Amino acid sequence: MSHDHDHDDHHHHDNHFSPMEARVRALETILTEKGLIDPKAIDVIVETYETKIGPRNGARVVAKAWAEPDFADWLKRDATAAIASLGYTGRQGEHMRAVFNDGETHNLVVCTLCSCYPWSVLGLPPVWYKAPPYRSRAVIDPRGVLSEFGVTLPEDQKIRVWDSTAELRYLVVPQRPEGTEGLDQEALADLVTRDAMIGTGLALMPKARP
């Protein structure tokens, strides 16, 4: 490929809509302009479902990493392959990286674009995740954003913010809660929420057995 002049502003295209995504956006635009739908009302409908649909694939990945140190190592080294070994692959062939929370560091993932969300692992993105204020505030004041989600971290725990791209998406592996030694992987997966895998939440504490 030859160019007559230099393009200083050259960047590769990291956003792409599938024909269906583009068509849905077009319908949304037309229907909004005609006053037939209100995007806020649509978000409310979407929200009622996204919270009910558990991101079970990602939760199983995390539970396996908690239970099997070898798998955790593999996930750290090559998350794309480790996750694919469980049969969860993205339709766009994006790469995954797993970032592990520990006592020193808490990880938080941001991106304003729903096209940068690993839904093959996490299910539907929450509506707030796509909101521009979330992204900008998460970068400037992650501790403040986390406190709005009800997460208060120890002062000395660092927060690392990761910016998803179309090529590389992140999965946060939350810390395994205490008191879960006797649980099998299925029970462990129940403790892993979607928010915990984005970093806006922590893994749940196990319920007291009746």
Place this chain on the structure above:
Amino acid sequence: MSRCETLADTPGLPKSAEGDPVFAEPWQAQAFAMTVRLHEQGVFSWAEWAEALSREVHQPGRAVDGADYFDCWVTALSSLLSERGVASEAEQTALSDRWARAAEATPHGKPILLGNAG
């Protein structure tokens, strides 16, 4: 029929064990939610919707395993809106192309806006 049917009763809609619709990708949820809203507002009846969708699902060449169920859904919604005179197919296609160009023209980290298509 005495029971009031909702869009969640649409035949073939993938559902969770609890009976909630399941979406593989965000645009599917978006398309579902828009259809729910249009139906609630009386733009089309449930029977009209079910017929439009059924027509698409039974087109030759559709996936046997239902993998393209929501592709059918969006195509059905498109045709219904065109039939109702809400927006012609040409208008919908032109706008879809603009959105696709807008996505390509938007650098990472910036919201994709229609104006970015240039």
